[in-house]
Every structure is written in structure tokens, then in C-alpha cells.
Amino acid sequence: xxxxxxxxxxxxxxxxxxxxxxxxxxxxxxxxxxxxxxxxxxxxxxxxxxxxxxxxxxxxxxxxxxxxxxxxxxxxxxxxxxxxxxxxxxxxxxxxxxxxxxxxxxxxxxxxxxxxxxxxxxxxxxxxxxxxxxxxxxxxxxxxxxxxxxxxxxxxxxxxxxxxxxxxxxxxxxxxxxxxxxxxxxxxxxxxxxxxxxxxxxxxxxxxxxxxxxxxxxxxxxxxxxxxxxxxxxxxxxxxxxxxxxxxxxxxxxxxxxxxxxxxxxxxxxxx
Amino acid sequence: xxxxxxxxxxxxxxxxxxxxxxxxxxxxxxxxxxxxxxxxxxxxxxxxxxxxxxxxxxxxxxxxxxxxxxxxxxxxxxxxxxxxxxxxxxxxxxxxxxxxxxxxxxxxxxxxxxxxxxxxxxxxxxxxxxxxxxxxxxxxxxxxxxxxxxxxxxxxxxxxxxxxxxxxxxxxxxxxxxxxxxxxxxxxxxxxxxxxxxxxxxxxxxxxxxxxxxxxxxxxxxxxxxxxxxxxxxxxxxxxxxxxxxxxxxxxxxxxxxxxxxxxxxxxxxxx
Numbered sequence: 441x442x443x444x445x446x447x448x449x450x451x452x453x454x455x456x457x458x459x460x461x462x463x464x465x466x467x468x469x470x471x472x473x474x475x476x477x478x479x480x481x482x483x484x485x486x487x488x489x490x491x492x493x494x495x496x497x498x499x500x501x502x503x504x505x506x507x508x509x510x511x512x513x514x515x516x517x518x519x520x521x522x523x524x525x526x527x528x529x530x531x532x533x534x535x536x537x538x539x540x541x542x543x544x545x546x547x548x549x550x551x552x553x554x555x556x557x558x559x560x561x562x563x564x565x566x567x568x569x570x571x572x573x574x575x576x577x578x579x580x581x582x583x584x585x586x587x588x589x590x591x592x593x594x595x596x597x598x599x600x601x602x603x604x605x606x607x608x609x610x611x612x613x614x615x616x617x618x619x620x621x622x623x624x625x626x627x628x629x630x631x632x633x634x635x636x637x638x639x640x641x642x643x644x645x646x647x648x649x650x651x652x653x654x655x656x657x658x659x660x661x662x663x664x665x666x667x668x669x670x671x672x673x674x675x676x677x678x679x680x681x682x683x684x685x686x687x688x689x690x691x692x693x694x695x696x697x698x699x700x701x702x703x704x705x706x707x708x709x710x711x712x
Numbered sequence: 713x714x715x716x717x718x719x720x721x722x723x724x725x726x727x728x729x730x731x732x733x734x735x736x737x738x739x740x741x742x743x744x745x746x747x748x749x750x751x752x753x754x755x756x757x758x759x760x761x762x763x764x765x766x767x768x769x770x771x772x773x774x775x776x777x778x779x780x781x782x783x784x785x786x787x788x789x790x791x792x793x794x795x796x797x798x799x800x801x802x803x804x805x806x807x808x809x810x811x812x813x814x815x816x817x818x819x820x821x822x823x824x825x826x827x828x829x830x831x832x833x834x835x836x837x838x839x840x841x842x843x844x845x846x847x848x849x850x851x852x853x854x855x856x857x858x859x860x861x862x863x864x865x866x867x868x869x870x871x872x873x874x875x876x877x878x879x880x881x882x883x884x885x886x887x888x889x890x891x892x893x894x895x896x897x898x899x900x901x902x903x904x905x906x907x908x909x910x911x912x913x914x915x916x917x918x919x920x921x922x923x924x925x926x927x928x929x930x931x932x933x934x935x936x937x938x939x940x941x942x943x944x945x946x947x948x949x950x951x952x953x954x955x956x957x958x959x960x961x962x963x964x965x966x967x968x969x970x971x972x973x974x975x976x977x978x979x980x981x982x983x984x
Contacts, residue, residue, distance in 0.1 A: 463813075463814070465813075501810075501814055501817075503810065503814045503815075503817035503818045503821065504814070504817050506778075506783075506817075506818075506821045506825075507817040507818070507820045507821045507824075507825065509783070509825065511778075511781070511783055535808075535809055535810050535834075536807075537807055537809070537834055537836075537856075538773075538775065538807050539859065539860065539861040540861065541735075541737075542735070542773055542775045542776070543775075545773075545775035545776050545778075545779040546775045546778075546779070548779045549775065549778045549779045552779075553778075553779065553781065562807075562809050562834050562836050563836065563866075563867060564809075564834050564835065564836045564856060564859075564867055564868065565856070565859050565861060565863065565864060566859075566861065566862075566863025566864050566865065566866030566867060566868070567863040567866055568861055568862050568863035569861060569863060584809075584836060584837070587811065587836075587837050587838075588811065589811040589812065589837060589838065589840055589841060590838075590840050591837065591838025591839040591840035591841060592837055592838050593838065594835075594838030594839055594884070595835060595836055595838060595877070595880075595881065595884075596836065596838070598872045598873075598877070598880065599872065599873065600870045600871065600872060600877075601870075601871065605867070605870070605872075605877070608867075608870065609867065612866070612867075
């Protein structure tokens with residue numbers, strides 16, 4: 441199965457578009473993990489096991505592991521997700537973008553070392569920087585399009601022949617890169633109008649949507665703007681609001697409750 | 713000292729604008745290293761020690777290490793460069809680009825874990841994705857502008873208000889991001905006309921210039937187009953043509969000879 445099939449299966453099976461982002465900030469880990477040499481791994485696996493039936497995807501953010509020499513912990517977390525929760529899509533958030541031979545090294549890291557189904561990539565270097573990822577059969581990419589951060593407009597909103605750069609990126613991915621392999625786009629929930637424009641351009645292409653929760657994106661507006669023709673089509677990410685729902689002994693239960701509440705909010709928005 | 717001062721010192725001390733890129737392709741390591749469990753480290757340190765007096769900078773490409781679980785080897789290589797060759801600038805080629813809190817994690821990885829002076833970053837996410845790097849005093853970034861690969865024109869050449877996107881990036885980095893911290897730009901040697909245009913826009917800002925050697929960029933055209941008002945101003949990278957000058961016992965000597973020849977070619981071009 442390719443990425444698109446995996447996602448469709450995950451959406452229908454879980455009836456959820458929620459993705460839990462695994463961004464383990466060592467300064468915010470729950471107090472019961474103090475002194476645990478594998479605290480990052482323990483924390484992430486507890487969150488994963490507490491929320492796996494509520495989500496369509498998990499999205500580890502690689503910087504939070506690499507900044508702390510925790511690659512081995514990330515490998516074990518990814519292995520755990522693939523073994524124990526085989527129907528949940530694993531997206532490695534690494535925002536890669538490099539020339540062809542280097543991109544192939546990054547693809548091996550994402551797909552072989554960590555076993556990710558998909559990886560996030562940056563479009564700035566063009567087609568040959570993304571092709572090596574797409575040549576790995578059964579995998580796919582989410583291409584940065586309109587990101588959720590305050591400065592995302594600096595370049596993404598520049599006018600290119602009458603439309604903003606991010607729409608130009610969306611069009612190119614939909615018409616050209618999708619011919620090479622399974623692509624999706626990253627569009628922030630903090631910009632629902634742009635999310636709607638992207639959806640209009642790309643048909644039913646999957647969208648990875650960060651920015652709800654701590655970043656302030658509105659769930660109702662996001663679902664109304666971004667759902668595909670089947671009522672799914674999005675991987676809606678929340679990280680901090682779920683990971684740090686409690687800093688005490690009940691962190692896993694609190695994360696589960698926060699994930700269920702967010703999933704239900706997304707479901708309710710879709711039923712409107 | 714900040715990145716700009718470090719570079720000026722390195723250029724004058726070595727009288728060289730050559731940078732050796734450390735992209736250790738495990739399929740191409742010299743035969744004497746067969747079976748060595750730390751072959752990547754041994755190879756890179758031998759190359760570093762054989763060429764350190766001939767270069768202004770070393771540029772490890774992180775993907776070649778992370779694809780092979782060789783982070784610890786990269787740490788030791790970087791530590792070796794900083795300890796044994798303290799006047800050589802260490803640029804981590806990682807092409808980072810992410811939202812603020814994640815960018816801070818990447819900055820810690822580059823500057824604390826690996827001890828790099830500078831890191832390459834992607835501009836697509838805008839100002840707040842680069843700021844965390846620039847807030848690390850004494851360090852700096854090289855922002856991707858016009859890259860050396862065939863597909864770099866897909867987006868970088870798009871017309872934005874009468875000039876290509878890459879020039880817009882160059883201008884923004886020169887006028888705004890340089891107010892926050894020490895910036896340089898990445899401009900490929902494979903496009904000398906664009907290199908000249910960028911130099912005209914950014915004054916004496918340092919340029920990291922990949923693309924000579926295996927990628928086919930012309931040294932004379934590069935130096936003529938890209939040198940600053942002092943006759944320096946560039947970090948001209950060659951990786952494969954130096955690393956794999958020989959696959960036999962003499963790989964370090966062959967790399968040194970290739971590095972000297974390239975440095976001399978750059979010097980001669982500058983004297984014209």
C-alpha cells in the first residue's frame with residue numbers, strides 16, 4: 441500500500457483525522473519521569489499507547505530527539521508504533537530539502553532507519569530534491585506549502601504571476617510531483633482561508649494540518665475549509681496541548697482525554 | 713568572535729577560499745577502511761588532517777551520518793576539527809527550516825551538540841524560523857538562495873515583482889536578517905550569472921558556494937562573479953572530487969593533492 445491508501449484506511453478505521461505530534465520537550469516532561477535515562481522514550485510510548493485508537497497518525501518531530509542524542513530512543517518509539525499500532529500512519533517531521541544524492545540519504549534515514557511511512561519535505565530546492573523520497577515505493581511526502589508560523593507569509597505569500605507562492609507550490613505538487621509518487625501538502629490551521637484555497641486547487645490530496653491546540657488554529661474553521669470530498673483528507677496535528685495535558689502521574693490518561701476531546705471536536709465539525 | 717570575523721580570519725590565515733565538504737558515502741570509502749566499525753570517522757578525520765592548512769572551512773553534510781547511525785562519529789569529527797584546527801570554520805550542512813520552538817532545538821543540535829560555527833538553513837518558513845539560530849551569539853547561518861542542483865529553478869527562478877525569488881531572498885537576508893545576526897547565503901557555482909547578481913545585491917556578505925568539482929561549476933567564472941571587495945567573501949565547497957580522489961591506501965595524500973590543486977585554481981582565478 442502507498443501513503444494515500446494507508447491514510448484512507450487509517451481515517452476510516454479510526455474515524456479520526458487527529459494526529460498526535462511527538463515533540464518531547466525535555467523541560468516539560470512529567471515529573472514521574474525525572475531521572476529516567478530513557479525518559480523521552482518512556483514518555484512518547486506512554487502517549488502513543490494511550491492515544492493510538494483515537495488517531496490516524498503519529499508525527500514525531502526529529503529535532504526534539506536529535507538535540508538530545510536520543511536517536512536510539514526515536515528508533516524504538518517508531519518501531520513500537522509500527523509493531524503495536526500497524527494501522528496508524530507514521531509521519532516523520534523533518535522538513536528535508538537537499539540535492540539529489542543527499543536527499544537519498546535523508547530518505548534512507550526516514551524510511552529505513554525510522555520506518556516512517558511519510559516524511560515532511562521543503563519545496564525550495566525543486567523537483568530533484570523530492571524525487572528520491574518519492575522513488576521509495578510505499579512511502580510518500582508532505583510538502584511544505586503554507587506553514588502555521590507567524591513568519592510563513594514572508595516568502596509563501598509573495599505574488600507569483602497573480603497568485604501567492606504557496607498556491608504555486610500546491611499546484612506544482614498536485615500536477616507534477618504527484619505523478620512521481622504519493623504526495624500531500626502541509627497547510628497550517630492558523631490560515632483557514634488559505635487552507636480552503638489549497639483544497640480547491642489540489643482535489644482530494646491529503647493535507648497535513650498543524651496549528652490547532654497550542655498554536656491557536658480553530659478546529660471548526662479548519663475542518664470546514666480543508667475536508668476532502670469524502671469528509672476526510674486531513675491529518676490534523678496537535679502536539680503540546682495533548683502531550684502536556686498533565687505534568688503529574690496521570691499524564692497518559694490526561695493525554696488520552698485531550699486527544700478524545702480533540703477528535704470529537706473534529707468529528708463534530710465534520711458533521712455540520 | 714562572530715561568524716563573519718571567524719571567516720575573515722580563516723580566509724586571511726589560509727589564503728584560501730576552499731571548503732572541503734565531508735559527505736562520506738559508505739559505498740565509496742577507500743578499501744583500507746573495509747571492516748572498520750568507525751570507518752566514517754577514520755576517513756573524515758584523515759581527510760581533515762590532510763587538508764586543514766589548505767582550507768578556510770569544513771562542511772560536514774549531516775544526512776551522510778544520520779542515514780548510517782553515525783551521530784557519535786560526527787560528534788567526534790566535529791570535536792576533532794574544533795580542537796586540532798581551531799582556525800578552520802565549521803559549517804554544518806543541514807538545511808534546517810522549521811517553526812520557532814523546533815528551530816531552537818535544531819540550533820542546539822548544530823551549535824551545542826556538534827559545535828558548528830554555522831549551519832545552513834532554508835528560508836521558506838520565514839524570519840521566525842531563522843531567528844533562533846541567529847540568537848546564538850558567536851554563530852551564524854548560511855541561507856539557501858540559489859542552489860546548485862538542476863531543479864533549483866523550479867521555485868527559486870519564479871518572477872516576484874520583476875525579480876526572481878532567489879534575489880528577493882538575498883535582499884531580505886541582506887537588509888533584515890543580517891540585522892539580527894551573522895548571515896551568509898548559499899549560491900551554487902553552477903550559476904555564475906546569478907552569483908554575480910547576488911553579490912551585487914548583498915555587498916560583502918559571505919557566500920557559501922557549492923557546485924565546483926563533481927557538480928561541474930567553473931572555478932574561474934565562480935571567483936570572477938562572487939569575490940567580495942577584498943578578493944575573498946566565498947566559501948567554495950568541493951566534496952566528492954576531493955574525498956574520493958583515490959580509493960586506495962593513498963586516499964589522504966590524494967585528497968590533499970586535489971585540495972591544493974583546487975585552492976591554487978581558486979587563488980589563480982582571484983589574481984586575474
